[in-house]
Amino acid sequence: MSRLILAIPSKGRLQEASMALLDEAGLAVQSAGGKLRDYTGTMPSLPRVDVQFMQAAEIIAALGEGAVHLGICGEDLLREGLDEPDDKAQVLKQLGFGHADMVIAVPRAWIDVETVADLDDVCHSFVERRGRRLRVATKFMRLTRQFFGAAGISDYRIVESLGATEGAPNAGTAEIIVDITSTGETLAANGLKILRDGVMLKSQACLIASRKAYWNDPPKLALRQILGRIEAVADAKRLSLVTAFGGNPTTIIAAANALAGTTALGDGRFTIAKAQSATLAEALRAAGAQMVTAQKIDALHRADGPKAADAFLSAL
Numbered sequence: 001m002s003r004l005i006l007a008i009p010s011k012g013r014l015q016e017a018s019m020a021l022l023d024e025a026g027l028a029v030q031s032a033g034g035k036l037r038d039y040t041g042t043m044p045s046l047p048r049v050d051v052q053f054m055q056a057a058e059i060i061a062a063l064g065e066g067a068v069h070l071g072i073c074g075e076d077l078l079r080e081g082l083d084e085p086d087d088k089a090q091v092l093k094q095l096g097f098g099h100a101d102m103v104i105a106v107p108r109a110w111i112d113v114e115t116v117a118d119l120d121d122v123c124h125s126f127v128e129r130r131g132r133r134l135r136v137a138t139k140f141m142r143l144t145r146q147f148f149g150a151a152g153i154s155d156y157r158i159v160e161s162l163g164a165t166e167g168a169p170n171a172g173t174a175e176i177i178v179d180i181t182s183t184g185e186t187l188a189a190n191g192l193k194i195l196r197d198g199v200m201l202k203s204q205a206c207l208i209a210s211r212k213a214y215w216n217d218p219p220k221l222a223l224r225q226i227l228g229r230i231e232a233v234a235d236a237k238r239l240s241l242v243t244a245f246g247g248n249p250t251t252i253i254a255a256a257n258a259l260a261g262t263t264a265l266g267d268g269r270f271t272i273a274k275a276q277s278a279t280l281a282e283a284l285r286a287a288g289a290q291m292v293t294a295q296k297i298d299a300l301h302r303a304d305g306p307k308a309a310d311a312f313l314s315a316l
């Protein structure tokens with residue numbers, strides 16, 4: 001296989017955000033027929049890359065089988081969808097969109113149940129008082145079993161959710177739920193609350209590499225290019241380019257170095273976290289700069305390249 005295959009969500013907000021990120025990184029995708037509903041595409045800036053549009057579950061399966069080299073999907077789906085996921089795939093980069101927490105939610109009326117330890121007590125009493133195990137509605141059965149097992153909870157029964165999980169307690173099909181949420185508003189609207197220590201996984205969209213794919217030289221090079229460009233854009237979003245005009249260069253540099261997190265680029269230019277750019281500008285003016293500008297950085301390509309790609313490839 002001399003081409004890298006990248007799998008992208010075939011629809012919805014994850015597809016839109018993925019395409020926007022790739023476009024911003026100079027990795028615009030062109031679908032085979034010119035429409036996003038087509039199943040295949042290319043990346044004109046990287047001719048050795050093929051793109052496949054898939055449903056989320058298909059992306060996870062393809063990564064696990066090695067049918068694709070890279071995929072964009074939520075970490076929650078990766079860890080739910082693959083047995084021993086760390087042996088089959090590796091998260092290379094969290095992409096900053098598609099945020100969702102996987103949580104344990106119980107009825108708000110359970111005023112004495114605030115923690116996972118409290119839930120364990122409820123599970124025990126449920127068996128003693130009702131002669132059956134407490135029911136947990138979820139679509140994430142693998143992760144629920146893993147988390148409950150690690151917490152020492154055993155007196156429960158999973159009810160697979162095929163619809164709106166948050167409605168299960170009100171419908172009488174389960175007592176509690178494990179589900180994903182972005183804001184918690186839907187849970188609250190259904191009379192549920194999240195346990196204080198009940199966040200099982202903080203998930204977001206990730207760039208994930210398959211350990212099972214065939215990685216010869218062309219896909220390896222394409223991986224470094226893709227991840228390098230994505231990291232360059234992500235790093236740039238956190239920073240500002242601050243430039244000092246006039247003043248004594250030695251004094252200017254000393255003032256900048258006194259502020260933690262400043263990186264000198266030469267010629268009176270510095271990078272610093274956006275939140276600190278005004279503080280740096282004030283320090284440079286106090287040190288004698290006649291004028292200071294702060295600018296947005298579109299991309300920041302570092303000399304040491306995409307470390308996550310190098311670490312992944314060296315471990316193959």
